[in-house]
Amino acid sequence: MKKISLVVPCYNEEESIPLFYRTVSKVIDSMNTPTPTVTPEYIFVDDGSSDHTLKEMKELHQSHPETVHYRSFSRNFGKESALAAGLQATTGELVAVMDVDLQDPPELLPKMFALIENEGYDCVGTIQKERRGQSKLRAFLSSSFYRVINKISDVRIEPNARDYRLMTRQFVDTVISLPEFNRFSKGIFSWVGFKTTYLTYESQPRAAGTTHWNLRQLFAYSIEGIIDFSNAPLRLATWVGSISFILSIFGLLFVIIRALTVGGAVAGWPSLVAIMLFIGGIQLFCLGILGQYINKIYLETKHRPKYIVREEK
Incomplete structure (x- = not known):
């Protein structure tokens, strides 16, 4: 069997964590029926949450000490740091990055796994169609960002690509080896290359809670990407x-x-x-x-x- 490490950044997601674990566990069980194929490793990263997110992680770890692990930051360092911390903690032959709010459908994991195992891909990413309830302004700014960065950068970033992806150990080790402090994961995942394909899926509502990203933060994140990957x-x-x-x-x-x-x-x-x-x-x-x-x-x-x-x- 192959081990799949699931990296799950969390910030004030106490309601979503139990729902995420139950949902993903069902998908993993389906992948092991009728023949055991994969074993999971959950890496939850608490990005300095102010609610009971860490408590939920600890309870899951106590119930499943062999498969559920967590890392808790001393303060909020941002999602990019949480991703880096999670990737560095993984031990599986395959590594998936997922959002805990279940907007990244776990049901895609079997198909992503099959593409890597049978088609020889190093990374299977995802592209989300227009989000439900997303304002026209936000959708316009998002599409404009991808048009701009793909025109001025040598690295092509797939429009509306999500962080949700399944990667091989070699792919992840290469990403981890990049030493820069300023990180823009979407650009890094594209920059390292390797054989990559994308799956498209319909937008999903949050399982619980509310989004922590506003237009100001998204704009700052966009500027970060442009500066990091273009002169x-x-x-x-x-x-x-x-x-x-x-x-x-x-x-x-x-x-x-x-x-x-x-x-x-x-x-x-x-x-x-x-x-x-x-x-x-x-x-x-x-x-x-x-x-x-x-x-x-x-x-x-x-x-x-x-x-x-x-x-x-």
Whole structure:
């Protein structure tokens, strides 16, 4: 039999954890009927939750000490850190990443397993169709992000791809070996390559609780992905600065020629102030882009850990 390690990041998901375990256990049992095929390893990661998430994990571990394990952070470090912690704790020949809210249907696991075992894939990812109840604005911003990043990045990220995927040990070990502090898993999973395919599924409602992602967090996450996997913003700043410089030369020549042929210019301090503000805005815009990249370099050079584990079993 092959061991499947299930990495499950959790943040304030006390209601979802028991439902997740019962649902996935039924799927694993179906995979072992009539012939035992896989054995599960559950790796729950508590990302500094403020509710009884850790308590639920401990109870599951006490009931199933051989198959259920958990890691609890000292504070909230974010989902990317939780993913990294979970992947590093796995021991199975195959590793799945799943959300605890059951929006990632466990029923796909048998098909994902078959594709890896029979078709030789190293990774089987998933693409979720438009989420039920998702606002048009959120859907538009999401699709726009994928269009933008796939145009400016050398790494193609499948639109609407989820973190939900099943991977081989070699694939996971390669992902773990990447040392960067700033992590954008969707980009990393694509960057490492290997033989990958995707399954599409209909959106599922949350099993319990509410989403912890708002538009501001999603926007920040998108900026993170663009900066981590593209230097296009730096090129944009260079082009904006160059165009501004060229336009200023033409403007200077115009002023000199006008002064020599027509005479002194009529006082026009409002337009002068407007131009100064325009040039100053461009400079600050370019400095802001540069600052984002310098910030990433600064965080990398500190060599701080991605997370701190307070408790684990």
